Amino acid sequence: MTQEITEFVVIAPASMGKAAEYAAPRIIERLRRSFPGYLFHLEPYGPLAEEEEFVVLPMMGTIGEGVAPLAAGETLMDRYPPKWLLEAMQEMLREFELTPGLH
Incomplete structure (x- = not known):
């Protein structure tokens, strides 16, 4: 059984430090509008x-409520997102500026 990946974890660059935490709501909102x-x-x-780059990681599986039990021998494998999608997310994050009001 396969399904599309719809959830991503974005890891801020280490160089952003505390600024990433403060900017998190704006970064997430920009990603939601763009994708x-x-x-x-x-x-x-x-x-x-990474030191200077955002890292985008697709969430490859689901555990918890709302997940149907699997039959014997059945696996739940999400389809890896297309390369262009991850590249587009990376590019948008590279362009993100921490200055309020720009995004």
Whole structure:
């Protein structure tokens, strides 16, 4: 069974420091406007952070309420998002400025 990935975790660059936490609502809102139909979560700090670049990670599975039990031998594998989509998200994040009111 496969399904489209609709949720992403965005890890802020380490160089942003505390500014990423303050800007999180604006970053998430900009992503939602630019990529309707997808959900985003921002992690302002993390072990996977790059020094200068945002990291976009697709959430590849679902665990919890609302998930139907799988039959014996059945796996739940989400389809990896198209490369162009991840590249477009990365490009939008590169252009994001922390100055209030610009986005």
